[in-house]
Amino acid sequence: MATQRQYEELARRLSAIGAIKRGLGRMLPHDCPGGSAAVLLILDRDGEMRMSRLAELLAVDMSVTSRHVAHVADRGWIDRSPDPADKRSRILRLTPAGRNKLAELKENAVEALAHYLADWSDEEVDQLNALLARLRESFGDCRAAPRLTHIADFTEPTTRTPA
Template sequence: MAAFEQYEELSRQLGAIGVIKRGLSRVLPPDCPPTSAIVLSLLKQYGELRMSKLAELMVIDMSVTSRHVAHAAERGWLERQCDPLDKRSRLLRITPSGEALLEQVSARYAEALAGCLHDWSDDDVARLIGLLARLREGFGECRPRAPQPRAAAITRTPA
């Protein structure tokens, strides 16, 4: 296990990631905030989603999710349709326009990263990808989970 000081330094380095994220957000089209790109990316990855599931995946409040969805819907990047299973709910789906925007965002992000990391080896980039994926997975395991129903007690009869 790493020393506590290493976790403190990791915390500082992760805090500095915000600077990198803000830098990357500058390459986005003017009317596409980073959260819109995240919404579209999740819809592309998971397909149709209810607003509640999107909020859960983004780890943000429903009211905040609703604002992000409204922004993307107003621009035609996603559509909202009634859920046939629950007429009170809406299903969200990325549109072809949203997919085109997402491709543009991905290309811009990749170009920006390639420019900043031009002196990194392919192995270093691959190592960073692997470590970040592992970090993300580790945090996913740390999220609070909904309580699971208890399994029925198993009774054994004496043999």
């Protein structure tokens, strides 16, 4: 089992991922902020769904989800159709324009990662992908995570990036 010092170092390194994620988010086109991109990605990955399911998958409040959905719907990237099973609900699905926007977002992300990781070997990129997938799997459903009382002992402010 890893030592406390190793977990402390890991916590510091993970805070740096937030900075990387924010940096990639700043590269998103002005018309598609991160929340909108997440809606498109989830609908592409999981298919059509109700807004309540989307809110679950985004792990945000329904009011936040509603704003994201309105933004992408106003741009024609998703369709909101009445749910045949419950006319009060809407089924959300990607439109062809939404698929095109998502393809653009993916292409931009690949270009950015290729730029920043240009000096990494294929094996190193594969190893990072495998370890990040394993880390995500280890956490399971983060929405149901136990409350840790001493978590502040292991983290730094997210505005600082360790060397």
